Amino acid sequence: MAKKLTPQSQDFSAWYNEIVYKADLADLSPVRGSMVIRPYGFALWENIQKNLDQMFKDTGHENLYFPLLIPMSFFEREAKHVEGFAPELAVVTHAGGKELEEPLVIRPTSETIIGEMYSKWIMSYRDLPLLYNQWANVMRWEMRTRPFLRTTEFLWQEGHTAHETAEEAEAETIQMVNIYTKFARDYAAIPVVTGEKTVGERFAGAKMTLTIEAMMRDSKALQAGTSHYMGTNFAEAFDISFNDKENKQAFVHTTSWGLSTRFIGAIIMGHGDDKGLIMPPRLAPVQVVIVPIFRKNDAEAKEAVMTKANGIANELKAQSIRVKVDTRQGMSPGFKFNDWEQKGVPIRLELGPKDLENSTVVLADRLNEAKETVALDRVVGIMADRLEQFHHKLLKRATDFRDEHSIEVDNYEDFKASIEGNWLLVNHCGSEDCENQIQKDTKATPRCIPLEGIKSDGNCVHCGEKSAYERKIIFAKAY
Numbered sequence: 001m002a003k004k005l006t007p008q009s010q011d012f013s014a015w016y017n018e019i020v021y022k023a024d025l026a027d028l029s030p031v032r033g034s035m036v037i038r039p040y041g042f043a044l045w046e047n048i049q050k051n052l053d054q055m056f057k058d059t060g061h062e063n064l065y066f067p068l069l070i071p072m073s074f075f076e077r078e079a080k081h082v083e084g085f086a087p088e089l090a091v092v093t094h095a096g097g098k099e100l101e102e103p104l105v106i107r108p109t110s111e112t113i114i115g116e117m118y119s120k121w122i123m124s125y126r127d128l129p130l131l132y133n134q135w136a137n138v139m140r141w142e143m144r145t146r147p148f149l150r151t152t153e154f155l156w157q158e159g160h161t162a163h164e165t166a167e168e169a170e171a172e173t174i175q176m177v178n179i180y181t182k183f184a185r186d187y188a189a190i191p192v193v194t195g196e197k198t199v200g201e202r203f204a205g206a207k208m209t210l211t212i213e214a215m216m217r218d219s220k221a222l223q224a225g226t227s228h229y230m231g232t233n234f235a236e237a238f239d240i241s242f243n244d245k246e247n248k249q250a251f252v253h254t255t256s257w258g259l260s261t262r263f264i265g266a267i268i269m270g271h272g273d274d275k276g277l278i279m280p281p282r283l284a285p286v287q288v289v290i291v292p293i294f295r296k297n298d299a300e301a302k303e304a305v306m307t308k309a310n311g312i313a314n315e316l317k318a319q320s321i322r323v324k325v326d327t328r329q330g331m332s333p334g335f336k337f338n339d340w341e342q343k344g345v346p347i348r349l350e351l352g353p354k355d356l357e358n359s360t361v362v363l364a365d366r367l368n369e370a371k372e373t374v375a376l377d378r379v380v381g382i383m384a385d386r387l388e389q390f391h392h393k394l395l396k397r398a399t400d401f402r403d404e405h406s407i408e409v410d411n412y413e414d415f416k417a418s419i420e421g422n423w424l425l426v427n428h429c430g431s432e433d434c435e436n437q438i439q440k441d442t443k444a445t446p447r448c449i450p451l452e453g454i455k456s457d458g459n460c461v462h463c464g465e466k467s468a469y470e471r472k473i474i475f476a477k478a479y
């Protein structure tokens, strides 16, 4: 028997590190801080990509591609941006056997090079809005890395749009965070909280940062996608100006928004349990696995079981259900059951000679761990509905968990006593110093000012100054 996973309650962090490798999502790379995404992990990313990409296109966005290397001087044009990214930049100084005249930065994000190109492409209000997105890799030289959550190189999409007015750009920023919210809920079964970042937590150079925050099974928060309104900061730094309708020169208003392979970390930690991953069916690389059972030397039984297993698989495929027949040799059925449980496949079918005799199949549900016997002539017909139910049960489980661990506190003693294992909804004064003091005392940071939520009803939970926000804000420990 393979070594069991460390239980989440014993050491959540050890559980995470073990399951990433055991479930074949990723492997260590020879270069510190980067990772190899293995086929099972990459198939999950492809499903994330495919569905999000369609949502972007449905709202009028087009994909394009910018180069990996950006001249160093571009970063120096927007002061806050360079300040925010300087410590994480990886820089190419030599190429072709010579030192380069100007060092080239491996993109940590592409606002600067995109700004440079937009200044050439945008001349008139007729050129607006520009609604572009790119799927790419980026590099941020992180000191402490963890697979999917924080790696020096990661995959993402970055949307970059330019608009005539502040109102239009703000509406775009909100539209895109709403798309992330819907995607998280409807595809990943993750009930994120959508909100605005406080000033101290904003993206470098942004005027407004919107975020989706997901609660993990250890109750910590994970920022799973962000959408930024940049005002005219980048337009001024890169001279992206246009002739407006009154024939005057004006700067465009820009936005950027991104979701990365970090989202895989949210799926792992937002749903997984002591047995391993639990894949949300709408993104699962394998939705149904069929494990054929027969004795090694019984060729007749093997043929009958395999024929039926392949037949079921083909009928499920015809319904666009992602199905796999586990034909691996030299492994016991018990080992295979365990393996697919670890990989979080929502539904497993077990089929052996006895089942064939009775015209039945055993159906195992990864979420409630129940096994039931289903008639062979019914199993294909019920599957799409079972996967739908699985999605809704998973979403409900995550929603209940989030709500049970979200509590209102109105004094700092209660704050300190409840911050472990909870998200705290509090009145806050909005001061960065006050946020920093809370972080120093408790390691909790302001996650967001929810777009919808409970109205502020008193003074700052820490310093007693007047609340700065209309709604109570969320403090939590975060990844």
Ligand SMILES: [Zn+2]
Residues within 6 Å of the ligand: 428, 429, 430, 431, 434, 435, 460, 461, 462, 463, 464, 465
């Ligand atoms: Zn305060």
